[in-house]
Amino acid sequence: MQGPTFMNALIELRDISKHFGEGETRVDALREVTLSVGAGEVVGLLGPSGSGKSTLLNVIGCIVEPNKGSMNLDGEVVYANQWLRRDLRRLRLEKIGFIFQFHNLLPFLDSTDNVALVLHLAGYPKADARRRAMDLIEYLQVGHRRHAMPAHLSGGEAQRVAIARALANRPRIILADEPTAALDSERAGIVMDLLRKLAAEQQAAIIAVTHDEKIIGRFDRIFRLRDGRLES
């Protein structure tokens, strides 16, 4: 079990449980998970396949509703045995950035617009959204691909555009599910450096699921999941 709660914790879970199905087919994906991640921290989430890593990330991302427990994001109790906020998408838009294993860029928008879309949804003026999107793409060293459609990007380029999108709205919580799985070790290193830099600069909390032994050394802390239970 994790230690005392940080004063400046951005993510706080208490006794979060989640099971899928009932009776014979019941799977306990998370069992009374309690954890806390502070601002500026980059945390790795490890565990064998099926241990509940993705489910945990989805719960924190307010995509999957837990069955029990409570959850506090950026100082707001969002779950206490039930959702306390109705507009979870708004919450995601404002506070959470996702980086997926599969980049999930919208195929009909070019790199810049994929990033600008998030800002557009958040109500930024069009010109501001585009400018910030371009800056982010530049920052992630894919500026030369800013007008490329996702189908024409390499895996690494697409992943960096996707990271730019996750960062666009300056979320304080960034959730990444195997962000480096599709990258070689050099690029994986660059992405990790980038995440660390972000956490420091924006005082964000980052949780990244990984299988990747080569980047384990780059996390501030490691959470290990086994059968839905957190072991430290």
Add this chain to the structure above:
Amino acid sequence: MNLAFRDMRHKLGRFVVTWLGLSLLLGVVVTMAGIYRGMIADALALPVSIDADLWVVQGGTNGPFAEISRMPGATREMIARIHGIVMAGAVTFQPVQIDHAGRRLKLEVVGFEPGRPGGPVNLTAGRGITRSHYELIADRKTGFAVGDRLELGRDVYTVVGLTQGSVTASADPVVYMTLQDAQDLQFDLSPPEARRETARGAERADTDIVNAVVARISPNIPVEAVAADVRRWKHLSVLSEAEQEAILTSVVIEHARHQLGLFMGVLTVVSAVIIALIIYTLTMDKLREIATLKLIGASDRTIIGLIVQQALLMGVVGFAVGTALVWSAKDRFPRRVVLESTDLGILFGVVVVVCLLATALAVRVAVRVDPARALAG
């Protein structure tokens, strides 16, 4: 940033093919409406070209366009003497079939008295009838030109003038000739009988039968007052211009509305089903993108907007292209196609409503998409 538009641009080929099919389908619907209006226009063409204020017809009938109407030729003089009547002319109507230049032509022969109402008002070529015999004014649709000669009954006629748009309700072109010629023609077309009559030395006075008397009324006298005067003769009925048109329109509507209406209804339903199917498949292909949109925080409004806008764009462009196609090809149709802006407006409205309804299924699916789907491999 318009997502609907961007997605369409991304899959342009697919949308173009859809638009093509849809525009042909909606073009057929527009054509149906145009043919319906064209039938009404055709039905009214003859009375409109005759341009009478009052139609005097056989008592108890709805006039020569609806049923048989016969009266003595002398009726014209009686009518002309009524106060308020400026001019009156006797007219006959008779369908004939002729073989001309290797084609079989159906014509409507209108007999009228030159200088009196009943003849064509506007000529597009040639001149009016000046001689009392063997001259014709033909509608352009007959294919005749000024100077052409054709055999009708026992006589050879010369085309001296042309009209445009003089057709019957069944779209047969009209030829005009003098009342005298028309009455002779009617008589001559039954030669054996006629010959027998002539052989017996019978008089031909009983051939002075006309189908209606048309009249123009002084602008200062109410039509209804004149009509009341005519009605004193029990063997005559009177139709105002408006009544005549109403009768003709109702005949067409009875004949055509059910068939064309049924066709249009079926085609509209087919279009609706096709739009619904296309929108549904487009949405099913986008489920992952929709999940991603939800994941990054897009509202249902954004997602429904994407679907609805694409559906509308599909319908509106299909309708516009279909209408443009019909517009450019309408003069090559065998029947008259009249596109009226009110009809197009109504059809446009129907297309919009159909598109909105067609999205219902897709919207239902899209709203239920789980954002977690975007994360799954």
